[in-house]
Amino acid sequence: MKLGFRRTAVQALCTVLILCGLIGGTRVWGRDMPVAAFGKEEGVELPILMYHSILKDGARQGKYVLSPNALAADLDYLKKEGYETITVADLLAYVKEGAALPQKPVMITFDDGYFNNYVYAYPLLKDRGMRAVVSVIGSQTALFTENGEENAYWSHLKLEHLEEMQDVFEVQNHSWNLHEYGERRGCLRRKGEDEVSYESFLREDTEQTQELLVEAGLPEPTCYTYPFGACSKESEQVLRSMGFQCTLGCSEQINTVTRDPECLYGMGRFNRPAGVSTSSYMKKALGE
Known part of the structure; x- marks a missing residue:
C-alpha cells in the first residue's frame, strides 16, 4: 500500500x-x-478533606474541632474503600512530569497548624501509612517555637514538630498573620487600598512564612492555603507571580485534576465538622 x-x-x-x-x-x-x-x-477526580483542630474534649468540638476517634474512623473508612492519600508534591508530579496518581486519590489537609495535630493526627496517620498536608500560620509557629509552650488547646506547631513530622505531613503556607477579623478578610484587598500597596502587603506577609520554613531546613511551600478561603483575582495573580503552583480554598467541590496546571488553583475542599457521622461526611466529600 x-x-x-x-x-x-x-x-x-x-x-x-x-x-x-x-x-x-x-x-x-x-x-x-x-x-x-x-x-x-476525563482527568482524575480528587476530593480534598479539610480538618482543623483535634481534641478529646467533647465540650470544645464543633465546626472546626473534631475528636481523635472521629478522625480515626474517617481514616479507616478511606482505607477500607481503597482511597490512597496524596500530597501537593504528588499533584505537581502528575501535572508537570506525567507521573501517575492512585486509582482513588484523596488529599487530607489540616489548616492552621495546631499542636494537637502532632498529638493526635500524626500518630493516627502514621500508623496507617497515610500522608497529609498541614498549612501553618507562620506567626503562630514562630511564637510557639520561641516560647516552647505545648498545650493541645491553644498551642501551634513548633518548627521542630514540623521537622519531625515530614514522614507524614507536607508543610504549606497559610499566611504569616492573616487570621484576624477586621478591615481585611484574610488576604483580600481592603476597601480603598491601592493596587501597589496591596501587592506589597501580600508579598511581605507570605514571604515571612516562606522564609521561616526554609530557614528551618523545611522544603519551600509550593501551595498557598487561603485564610477563611477568601481569595480574589488579585490575590491569585500575586501568588502566582511569587511562584506558587497551587492554591487551596474552601468551596465544597470535588476537583478534577488534568495535565493542565490551571487545575491546581482555587481547589475546593470539604470541611469536617463534629456531630456528623463518618459515613455521612464521606458520602458528601467523596461524592459517593
Missing part, C-alpha cells in the same frame, strides 16, 4: 469519527481545548 493512500484512508476515517461525534474537544476551565486522543479527556 502506498503511503499517500494510507494517509488518505486515515484522514477519511477521522472525518467519519468526527461526524459521529467520537473525536472532539473538551472544555477545561471555560476554554475549548483540543484532545489528542479519541474521546474526552
Whole structure:
C-alpha cells in the first residue's frame, strides 16, 4: 500500500469519527481545548478533606474541632474503600512530569497548624501509612517555637514538630498573620487600598512564612492555603507571580485534576465538622 493512500484512508476515517461525534474537544476551565486522543479527556477526580483542630474534649468540638476517634474512623473508612492519600508534591508530579496518581486519590489537609495535630493526627496517620498536608500560620509557629509552650488547646506547631513530622505531613503556607477579623478578610484587598500597596502587603506577609520554613531546613511551600478561603483575582495573580503552583480554598467541590496546571488553583475542599457521622461526611466529600 502506498503511503499517500494510507494517509488518505486515515484522514477519511477521522472525518467519519468526527461526524459521529467520537473525536472532539473538551472544555477545561471555560476554554475549548483540543484532545489528542479519541474521546474526552476525563482527568482524575480528587476530593480534598479539610480538618482543623483535634481534641478529646467533647465540650470544645464543633465546626472546626473534631475528636481523635472521629478522625480515626474517617481514616479507616478511606482505607477500607481503597482511597490512597496524596500530597501537593504528588499533584505537581502528575501535572508537570506525567507521573501517575492512585486509582482513588484523596488529599487530607489540616489548616492552621495546631499542636494537637502532632498529638493526635500524626500518630493516627502514621500508623496507617497515610500522608497529609498541614498549612501553618507562620506567626503562630514562630511564637510557639520561641516560647516552647505545648498545650493541645491553644498551642501551634513548633518548627521542630514540623521537622519531625515530614514522614507524614507536607508543610504549606497559610499566611504569616492573616487570621484576624477586621478591615481585611484574610488576604483580600481592603476597601480603598491601592493596587501597589496591596501587592506589597501580600508579598511581605507570605514571604515571612516562606522564609521561616526554609530557614528551618523545611522544603519551600509550593501551595498557598487561603485564610477563611477568601481569595480574589488579585490575590491569585500575586501568588502566582511569587511562584506558587497551587492554591487551596474552601468551596465544597470535588476537583478534577488534568495535565493542565490551571487545575491546581482555587481547589475546593470539604470541611469536617463534629456531630456528623463518618459515613455521612464521606458520602458528601467523596461524592459517593
